[in-house]
Amino acid sequence: MRAAYIEKLGPPDVIRWGELPPPAPKPGEVLVDVLATAVDPVDTFVRSGVFRTPLTFPFVVGRDLVGTVASGGPGFAAGETVWCNSLGHDGRQGAAAEQAAVPADRLYRLPPGVRPEEAVAVFHPAATAHLALFAHGGLRPGETVLVGGAGGNVGSALVELAACAGARVLATAAPRDHAHVRSLGAAEVVDYHADGLVERLAALAPDGVDVHVDTSGRNDLRAAVALLAHRGRVVLLAGARDEAALPVGPLYMKDGSLRGFAISHATVAELAGAADAVNERLARGGLRPRAVEYGSLSETARAHQRVERGELHGRRLVLRP
Template sequence: MRAAFIEETGSPDVIRVGDLPIPEPGPGQVLVRIRAVAVNPFDLYLRSGLVSMPMAFPQVIGSDFAGVVEKPGAGAANFQVGDRVWGSNQGLLGRPGVAAEFAVIDEEWLNPTPALLPDADAAAMAMVGITAHLGLFHRARLQEGETVYVPGGAGGVGSMVVQMAKAAGARVATCAGSPERVDVCRQLGAHLVLNYKTDDIPARLREFAPEGVDVWYETQREPDLETNVPLLRKRGRMILMAGRAARPPSPSDCSIPGTALSSASPCSTPHRPSSGPARPT
């Protein structure tokens, strides 16, 4: 099979495209014929060696995928040959990547692809969708009727936050930096869309949510927590996601009464959306 792989970490020049044997699925695994693969920042961290994880060279790269079940392994009973599937978090922690014609994937990492969703869209939505879902529902425990603000609503994670929060019955505010991207945010369903280059974001948010924002999903690398935290409602929650080197200063050394810090990573456990109204995916 044709595959993109590396035999050492380093610059993009270490990526090779060539032939590798088609892998055989083991117990509880599924051989997937890959139809689409996405590229995320974490793929770059792994390839460059910025993040160190076990690899078996030649290591196929890529973590997000969509495809079709080619062959279930022994004991893999949840999917049949021909089923369309999508997933993420491959190529991590010793798992092989998916930038190849075929990939062997543990069945627990596979999700059924909705009938009307193209494979390319399923792969592109994988990591950003999981990230948005974890923040909104697993950590922030978003409830119907609450107010959500996410900067960058036309971006990867931001666009998923807008759509999921809207589907869950929240009031959604966001911002973008151009008229075209403002229009994208409106088309995604945001109730309030601001242009961060021209609008007074804090003032407009106070008008939109006089008692404060319930869930602030921060997507900027260096957020202004001194400004943002006071815009939260009492018992409001802020989700921070940033680049590997981001170190935003924390206001008052986190001594604000009622402040709690928590963390989550989508790279350690399979994604299983919760049931009920908080499952817009």
């Protein structure tokens, strides 16, 4: 089979496109013919070594796939359309190939009527958002959520999922993204470059923010803690190289909490719960990607370069064999 793979850690140009032996499914795995895969920032962390995880070289890159079951496996029949968003790390080969062997407990059926090449663009950001809000943020109906950087892929999913769960959503975004963020259910959207941003947000949430999630990677914990409600929660999901200062006193005086969260550490049960929620929204017509660019798996190295350069505001790269 053809695949995008690496033989050592390094910059995007270490990615090769060529022939590898097809995967041989182990007990408990399902062989999948890949229809499409998405390129995530975390893929670049694995490839570069920023996120340390067990790898076997040659290593196929990529985390997300949508495909069809090539031959019947545990709980799946040949021809079913399926997806996975947890390949390409922790000893598992990746998704950027013509075929992949996927553990059955990490494989989910795609709801009928959902376009596979469109859906693959939202699996990772939507599952990330769900786990951040509910598994780590403990979000409950009627609470107030603040989503920083709501115009991006994860930010958009955070807004939609929180609003659908009955939360009041405040968001920050660039002005060009305000209409989009409001369309997803945000009650208020503020320009994140606005003067007096913290004061404006505090006025919009006089009782404080119950769950604070910032997707930008620039974690201003002084501002986040200042905005928290009593027993509010700050969930950190971006900023692998950030070393923000934590105002310890104000945090504990509010009975507040700070949770770090990387989806790569999610349990199989947590991922399955997120997949159920994502499938439910997809089946209802939600979680549609804002913009998708399609390309070939042979362009994986260039796709990693574009992600690292920050060229994809609100867009997703979907690559097909």
